[in-house]
Amino acid sequence: xxxxxxxxxxxxxxxxxxxxxxxxxxxxxxxxxxxxxxxxxxxxxxxxxxxxxxxxxxxxxxxxxxxxxxxxxxxxxxxxxxxxxxxxxxxxxxxxxxxxxxxxxxxxxxxxxxxxxxxxxxxxxxxxxxxxxxxxxxxxxxxxxxxxxxxxxxxxxxxxxxxxxxxxxxxxxxxxxxxxxxxxxxxxxxxxxxxxxxxxxxxxxxxxxxxxxxxxxxxxxxxxxxxxxxxxxxxxxxxxxxxxxxxxxxxxxxxxxxxxxxxxxxxxxxxxxxxxxxxxxxxxxxxxxxxxxxxxxxxxxxxxxxxxxxxxxxxxxxxxxxxxxxxxxxxxxxxxxxxxxxxxxxxxxxxxxxxxxxxxxxxxxxxxxxxxxxxxxxxxxxxxxxxxxxxxxxxxxxxxxxxxxxxxxxxxxxxxxxxxxxxxxxxxxxxxxxxxxxxxxxxxxxxxxxxxxxxxxxxxxxxxxxxxxxxxxxxxxxxxxxxxxxxxxxxxxxxxxxxxxxxxxxxxxxxxxxxxxxxxxxxxxxxxxxxxxxxxxxxxxxxxxxxxxxxxxxxxxxxxxxxxxxxxxxxxxxxxxxxxxxxxxxxxxxxxxxxxxxxxxxxxxxxxxxxxxxxxxxxxxxxxxxxxxxxxxxxxxxxxxxxxxxxxxxxxxxxxxxxxxxxxxxxxxxxxxxxxxxxxxxxxxxxxxxxxxxxxxxxxxxxxxxxxxxxxxxxxxxxxxxxxxxxxxxxxxxxxxxxxxxx
Numbered sequence: 001x002x003x004x005x006x007x008x009x010x011x012x013x014x015x016x017x018x019x020x021x022x023x024x025x026x027x028x029x030x031x032x033x034x035x036x037x038x039x040x041x042x043x044x045x046x047x048x049x050x051x052x053x054x055x056x057x058x059x060x061x062x063x064x065x066x067x068x069x070x071x072x073x074x075x076x077x078x079x080x081x082x083x084x085x086x087x088x089x090x091x092x093x094x095x096x097x098x099x100x101x102x103x104x105x106x107x108x109x110x111x112x113x114x115x116x117x118x119x120x121x122x123x124x125x126x127x128x129x130x131x132x133x134x135x136x137x138x139x140x141x142x143x144x145x146x147x148x149x150x151x152x153x154x155x156x157x158x159x160x161x162x163x164x165x166x167x168x169x170x171x172x173x174x175x176x177x178x179x180x181x182x183x184x185x186x187x188x189x190x191x192x193x194x195x196x197x198x199x200x201x202x203x204x205x206x207x208x209x210x211x212x213x214x215x216x217x218x219x220x221x222x223x224x225x226x227x228x229x230x231x232x233x234x235x236x237x238x239x240x241x242x243x244x245x246x247x248x249x250x251x252x253x254x255x256x257x258x259x260x261x262x263x264x265x266x267x268x269x270x271x272x273x274x275x276x277x278x279x280x281x282x283x284x285x286x287x288x289x290x291x292x293x294x295x296x297x298x299x300x301x302x303x304x305x306x307x308x309x310x311x312x313x314x315x316x317x318x319x320x321x322x323x324x325x326x327x328x329x330x331x332x333x334x335x336x337x338x339x340x341x342x343x344x345x346x347x348x349x350x351x352x353x354x355x356x357x358x359x360x361x362x363x364x365x366x367x368x369x370x371x372x373x374x375x376x377x378x379x380x381x382x383x384x385x386x387x388x389x390x391x392x393x394x395x396x397x398x399x400x401x402x403x404x405x406x407x408x409x410x411x412x413x414x415x416x417x418x419x420x421x422x423x424x425x426x427x428x429x430x431x432x433x434x435x436x437x438x439x440x441x442x443x444x445x446x447x448x449x450x451x452x453x454x455x456x457x458x459x460x461x462x463x464x465x466x467x468x469x470x471x472x473x474x475x476x477x478x479x480x481x482x483x484x485x486x487x488x489x490x491x492x493x494x495x496x497x498x499x500x501x502x503x504x505x506x507x508x509x510x511x512x513x514x515x516x517x518x519x520x521x522x523x524x525x526x527x528x529x530x531x532x533x534x535x536x537x538x539x540x541x542x543x544x545x546x547x548x549x550x551x552x553x554x555x556x557x558x559x560x561x562x563x564x565x566x567x568x569x570x571x572x573x574x575x576x577x578x579x580x581x582x583x584x585x586x587x588x589x590x591x592x593x594x595x596x597x598x599x600x601x602x603x604x605x606x607x608x609x610x611x612x613x614x615x616x617x618x619x620x621x622x623x624x625x626x627x628x629x630x631x632x633x634x635x636x637x638x639x640x641x642x643x644x645x646x647x648x649x650x651x652x653x654x655x656x657x658x659x660x661x662x663x664x665x666x667x668x669x670x671x672x673x674x675x676x677x678x679x680x681x682x683x684x685x686x687x688x689x690x691x692x693x694x695x696x697x698x699x700x701x702x703x704x705x706x707x708x709x710x711x712x713x714x715x716x717x718x719x720x721x722x723x724x725x726x727x728x729x730x731x732x733x734x735x736x737x738x739x740x741x742x743x
Contacts, residue, residue: 025599026634027585027619030360031626032311032329034060034069037602039307044299045085051107052295052307053080053093055603056583061107066305066315066326074101075112077599081122082168086129092153094121094134102153114740115156117657119145123169123179133159133192135169135179144181148192160195162186168206176212178238180204185217185238198238206254208263213237216279218252218265227251229267233279245282247271251292254306258298264320266293266306274320287323289314291331291623310604310623330365334620335376336424337608344384346404347608347620348377353389355404360618360628366404380425380433388461390422390435397461413455413464420453424478426487433457434503435464436476436489452476452491456503470508471495480521482529482550490518490531498551512545512556522570526550530557530576530592532568542578544568544592557592560734566621571611575633579606579619587633598634602627649733651722658742659710665694666705667722678725683708686717694720710741 029035037058044050051061052069057080059072074080080095093101098115115121116138123135134147134156144166147156167181179186185199185207201217209215213235220229229252232241250271257263257278265273265282270289273282291309298304306314306323313326332349339345346366347354353367367377367389381387389398389407395414398407414420419440427433439453452472455464469476473495481487487499488509494516496509518533531545531554542565543558565580570592578586583600600606604622611617615632619625650668657663669677681695691713694706708720717740724733 025601026629026631027598027601027627028629029071029601029626030618030628031354031363031620031624032327034071034311034327035601036311036327036329036604036623036625038309039294039311039313040079040081041083041295042297042305042307042313043083043085044297044305045088047299047303049088049106050299050305051083051085051091052305052313053083053095054307054311055079056601057095059083059093059101059107059110065303066313069313069326072107072110074110076101079603081120082124084124084126084132086126086132086152090129090152092124092126092132094124094136096120100134100153100156114658115147116145117740122167122181125170125177127171127174127177131174133169133171133177135166135181137165137167137181144179146179146192146195159192160186162195162197164197167204170208172209172211176209178207178209178215180207180217187238199234199241201232201241205252208255208257209238210257210260210278214278216255216257216263217241218255218267220251229271231255231265231273231275231279231282243280247273253293254295256296256298256304258301258304258319262301262319264296264298264304264306266296266308268292272296272306272314272320272323285320285323287314288325289323289331329363329624331623333376333605333607333622334624334626335607336378337610337618337620338379338381339610339612339618340381340384342612342616345610345618346379346381346387347626348379348389349624350376353377353379353404354624354626357384357403360626363626366400367407378422378425378435380427382427382430386430388425388427388433390425392420392422395420397464399461410460411457411462411464413457413461415455415464415466420455423476426479426481428481428484428502431458431460432502433461434467434479434487436479436491438475450474452495454479454489454506467503467506469497469506471497477517477519478521480523480529482523483526486526486550488521488529488551490521490533492517492536494518496531496551496554509551510554512554513543516543520567522568524570524573528573530568530570532565532578534565542580544576546591560593560595562586562595566605566607567609569609569611569617571613571617575611575614577609577611577617579609579621581605585609585619589633596633600627649722649724649735651735651737653737654708654720654739658740660741660743661710663708663710663739664705665708665720666703668703669699669701669724679704680723680725681706682721684719684721686719691718713741715741715743 037055039052039054042052048065057074057076059074060069062069078096078099083093089106098117098119100113102111118140119136119138121136126132132149144162146160148159164184165182169179171177175191183200186195187198188195204217204219207217215234217232229247229250231245233243234241252267255265261278272285275282291312293306293308296306304316310331314323316323334347334349337347352365354363355366356363378390385403395412399410422437425435435455452475454467456467457464473491473493476491479489489497494511497506498509499506517536520532522530535541541561545554546557547554565578568578570576576588583602585598585600586595588595604625606619606621608620619627652666654663654665679699683691721736
């Protein structure tokens with residue numbers, strides 16, 4: 001394995017068709033458009049043709065100077081960090097897990113390769129059609145690496161390694177180039193034969209040189225608890241840097257010059273800077289973006305682009321004086337939603353409520369609030385026309401009778417001068433409604449209290465009063481009704497309260513778990529419902545409870561435990577879904593007993609999920625992300641998934657990886673609740689076909705290793721899946737990992 005890392009690394013192509021589940025997802029973007037993943041780099045070949053790359057394998061392309069962008073099929077979900085136009089048709093992209101993507105037809109088809117699975121590739125530059133460089137950081141060895149190609153990216157040779165983290169790499173000619181990262185700037189003057197450390201400095205995010213002496217670096221450093229972004233200038237090839245400009249609480253991520261004197265830099269919180277004297281002075285340029293901007297690029301003196309979080313795309317045609325947003329959608333997080341039918345839905349967040357009347361093909365904001373509201377609006381619609389909105393800035397209630405076209409102020413729900421944080425609202429009829437959430441108040445000598453609250457109205461929201469609860473739970477998170485009489489509220493500290501007389505009185509219902517935070521309720525019909533939440537006493541494990549008698553009895557349906565999910569939904573008695581952190585989506589077809597990780601096209605957090613039937617559903621969340629599917633649950637195993645995750649079971653990465661022809665797979669069984677388990681370990685190819693069964697037997701607690709032999713198999717990606725079943729037949733653990741056979 002050691003020889004593998006220090007020898008010539010041959011690019012091997014692992015080309016996947018569109019049907020390959022490695023690159024397939026059942027979800028497509030509805031907001032923002034063209035997509036909402038974070039964009040890491042933008043480059044243009046000419047005035048019209050450009051590309052941007054980002055997280056989750058995102059590649060977008062324009063051929064009309066940014067008026068429209070098309071999502072490319074990249075065949076990977078690895079984060080992509082950089083790209084280089086060798087010609088208008090030949091482009092190379094690099095990213096995480098040693099990912100290198102090549103296209104020779106302008107992006108219609110991409111070839112997927114792995115340079116080194118342990119390296120994060122962030123820098124790429126070509127000095128000719130044949131000679132190019134890639135830089136990055138080897139996470140396993142904790143060293144920076146530079147690779148060189150002399151045949152247009154077909155083969156790559158390890159050229160240089162250092163204990164410093166390497167980020168970007170840029171050349172001004174065949175001989176002179178620099179690479180930065182960590183606290184070092186390295187330089188070569190002989191085409192990479194030697195690389196010399198020329199300067200130690202605060203962490204650099206990006207740099208540019210206009211000749212062998214004059215250059216600019218940008219980045220950030222921390223002094224105490226304060227973060228500073230900076231720009232620095234050198235006039236001696238990087239040996240010394242001067243003219244330090246600092247920007248408090250704003251990292252500077254990218255720098256680019258359109259001529260020898262005029263340049264631009266972009267950074268966090270929408271910051272864009274401009275200089276007209278090669279960095280001696282910088283001034284701020286106002287733009288409409290508040291998102292972090294990761295890359296800035298100018299094709300000529302007038303036209304430039306900047307991209308960043310939430311799929312942000314900005315363009316200027318007048319030397320940076322004005323910037324236009326080319327992507328649609330707000331950057332606000334969407335945290336609450338109501339889906340009335342296949343066509344009409346409402347999603348709410350900070351200062352906005354989005355509505356669709358055509359199944360999500362178009363979304364528009366029906367609430368344009370003003371003021372400093374940093375809380376999320378809550379809406380509840382009885383039908384497509386009649387609805388209420390809780391505007392937390394001032395504890396105000398508004399009502400609409402025309403689907404949100406017009407809103408009328410009807411009253412305030414603040415009681416006693418406390419600070420209310422509403423989480424859920426429900427109206428039984430035109431007059432009777434409820435709001436639940438958390439109230440913040442203080443008692444002498446300034447002791448903070450957070451309690452759950454329930455407020456009720458009997459006049460359509462004009463007046464509200466406190467309704468006493470048997471348990472406040474620290475917060476009351478959701479309220480739903482089975483019918484006009486039977487309702488339920490859930491909250492923290494394992495709180496479940498119930499009413500059987502339309503909300504006039506509430507009593508404590510039976511709870512299943514201690515130290516549990518019940519977050520959401522799903523009512524399917526007058527009898528069937530689910531509760532969803534997470535364990536707050538230990539790991540962030542999610543659980544689901546089910547009732548078939550309107551909440552008289554609840555039972556645990558969580559046959560497997562999934563972590564870091566924020567919301568759930570069931571379309572019928574059997575089919576359910578969860579969504580959560582970093583774009584996670586899981587699906588179940590057996591009432592929540594088992595969960596299958598779905599391949600998600602985003603890494604943004606997802607807070608809202610709804611399925612109108614077994615096939616049609618939506619998720620929504622961070623950066624106004626809205627995704628839709630019309631094909632329901634995707635295939636099971638070939639998504640490199642972690643279906644569940646418990647601390648007492650471990651499936652390790654095979655070693656060596658890549659391998660030829662044998663590799664070792666190891667795993668651990670802790671089995672705290674019983675003495676043995678049934679263990680199944682299988683290997684599949686990239687299309688999900690079973691290749692081998694390595695283990696199929698009862699095993700005691702302990703650590704195990706098993707050898708897999710790849711003789712007779714072609715080079716490519718394979719998956720090994722461990723499934724552990726307890727003595728009573730329930731599945732305690734299942735996990736899938738990827739390995740690479742390289743011959």
